[in-house]
Amino acid sequence: MNERTLNIAHLYPDLLNLYADRGNIVTLVQRLRWRGIEATVHEVTHQDAPRLSAYDLVLLGGGSDREQEIVGEYLLKHKQEFKAAVDSGLPLLAICGGYQLLGAFYQLPNGQKIQGLDILDMYTSAGTGLPRLIGNVAIETEYGIVMGFENHGGRTVHQHRPLGKVLHGHGNDGESGYEGVHHMNIWGTYIHGPLLPKNPQFADAVLATALEYAGHSAVLDPLDDVVEESARRAFLARRMPDVTTSPDAATAQPK
Ligand SMILES: NC(=O)CC[C@H](N)C(=O)O
Numbered sequence: 001m002n003e004r005t006l007n008i009a010h011l012y013p014d015l016l017n018l019y020a021d022r023g024n025i026v027t028l029v030q031r032l033r034w035r036g037i038e039a040t041v042h043e044v045t046h047q048d049a050p051r052l053s054a055y056d057l058v059l060l061g062g063g064s065d066r067e068q069e070i071v072g073e074y075l076l077k078h079k080q081e082f083k084a085a086v087d088s089g090l091p092l093l094a095i096c097g098g099y100q101l102l103g104a105f106y107q108l109p110n111g112q113k114i115q116g117l118d119i120l121d122m123y124t125s126a127g128t129g130l131p132r133l134i135g136n137v138a139i140e141t142e143y144g145i146v147m148g149f150e151n152h153g154g155r156t157v158h159q160h161r162p163l164g165k166v167l168h169g170h171g172n173d174g175e176s177g178y179e180g181v182h183h184m185n186i187w188g189t190y191i192h193g194p195l196l197p198k199n200p201q202f203a204d205a206v207l208a209t210a211l212e213y214a215g216h217s218a219v220l221d222p223l224d225d226v227v228e229e230s231a232r233r234a235f236l237a238r239r240m241p242d243v244t245t246s247p248d249a250a251t252a253q254p255k
Pocket residue numbers: 018061062063064065068095096097098151152153154155
């Protein structure tokens with residue numbers, strides 16, 4: 001039988017790794033290992049050319065405006081490859097600064113625009129004199145409640161399907177009531193903290209998509225997530241008591 005393995009690329013870990021975004025990689029690898037599935041992690045620094053055809057899943061973390069400016073330059077050199085790869089279904093998870101770089105541009109408070117990969121019909125602007133959107137965040141998604149922490153100056157606008165509905169926090173722009181994006185096999189979100197250890201169901205959805213893309217069975221044995229679930233309940237109870245974990249999702253009103 002064809003043994004299942006995954007090739008996971010962590011893009012620019014040397015530049016985009018805010019609020020422990022690297023924990024997302026650790027979570028993916030560990031959740032595979034617990035199921036007897038091996039993963040190879042390709043750390044693609046700014047000195048390397050990404051080999052998108054060799055990966056089954058790509059992760060882009062968050063970063064400061066300064067780091068995004070540097071990464072933006074590197075990414076632009078591979079714009080066509082990225083477009084072709086995601087059009088063919090390559091799974092891509094992008095967090096905050098990385099999420100912003102999937103759109104046409106990220107406009108800084110001084111008006112300067114960092115060009116993005118333009119693989120989503122989307123743009124981000126920090127505006128002038130606007131407060132940063134900071135704090136704990138919880139959203140209602142097809143993977144249950146996804147929770148974490150956000151800290152961004154940028155406001156993101158797009159017409160794609162959002163990742164979820166804001167139950168607590170700010171989301172894409174602090175106004176629309178929506179957070180993130182889910183288009184084809186691309187997920188973008190402002191949720192750091194890191195995202196995947198706090199949201200095992202979402203982590204497994206990403207893994208299943210990547211396994212399928214790699215030509216493997218996407219069936220994942222269930223794991224005992226008792227500790228993760230109790231951490232999630234404690235996080236909500238202490239930091240976002242307005243959001244409940246009742247089975248019919250949160251009872252809090254979306255913003
Ligand atoms: N947390 C982040 O990745 C920040 C992204 C971007 N620099 C902003 O402030 O909007």
